[in-house]
């Protein structure tokens with residue numbers, strides 16, 4: 502299996518797909534769609550988390566998009582971790598138990614996931630004029646569609662507005678795909694649609710419509726896609742469990758919460774409350790852990806608070 506991607510730009514319109522093994526033990530599917538005229542390169546990744554099916558299905562459909570009418574090229578990596586897809590893993594890569602979306606910029610001599618992150622930072626993101634990383638709620642998470650962008654990047658904020666998911670999180674922090682791409686000066690957006698291991702045509706359609714709007718925004722297609730609805734910018738607070746136990750959320754997806762209000766409890770098997778989680782700020786529930794069991798350190802839910 503080849504170690505490297507084929508050249509993205511050959512000067513001839515084409516659609517090419519295959520498998521590469523840039524990191525020992527990895528089999529990564531790719532697709533390149535090169536348009537008729539030169540132009541920007543959009544990189545679209547999915548399957549950082551192997552059980553976020555709406556995003557994987559959307560990327561696989563994008564890979565079958567015709568090259569006709571396209572300027573520039575689209576590089577699609579629809580399943581960054583095939584073994585996570587095959588094993589229905591949540592959060593982490595089965596190879597080393599690490600979460601790729603916490604490992605950036607990675608290390609060339611590190612564990613499997615660290616080497617994968619390093620490959621993306623050194624070989625893939627530098628070729629991009631913009632990066633979209635598609636996600637959703639994991640098998641154990643319920644989620645209402647939202648996007649995240651690196652909060653210091655105005656071009657990334659613009660991508661969030663163009664992509665058009667109704668809520669956009671101005672995100673800080675390090676170790677994430679969009680943070681790593683952003684540090685290379687690439688406008689980047691992480692889109693979250695679907696959850697609980699369910700994929701729907703509606704969810705796939707939301708992602709594909711957002712991608713078409715981004716292609717138009719970058720001048721890669723002439724068609725005028727349907728405009729996006731209003732996008733509300735928020736900051737997100739995602740408390741992690743301090744204890745192992747049973748998780749009882751007190752709020753539903755999308756529900757409003759007040760500062761100080763109880764948003765959930767962790768209890769023992771015999772019903773004793775061992776942790777009560779109160780909202781730090783007012784906002785609404787963007788996603789929630791739907792699993793009855795929670796392990797210490799796992800995120801319980803995400804609360805979005807509108808930016809003033």
Ligand SMILES: [Zn+2]
Nearest residue numbers: 550553636637
């Ligand atoms: Zn994810």
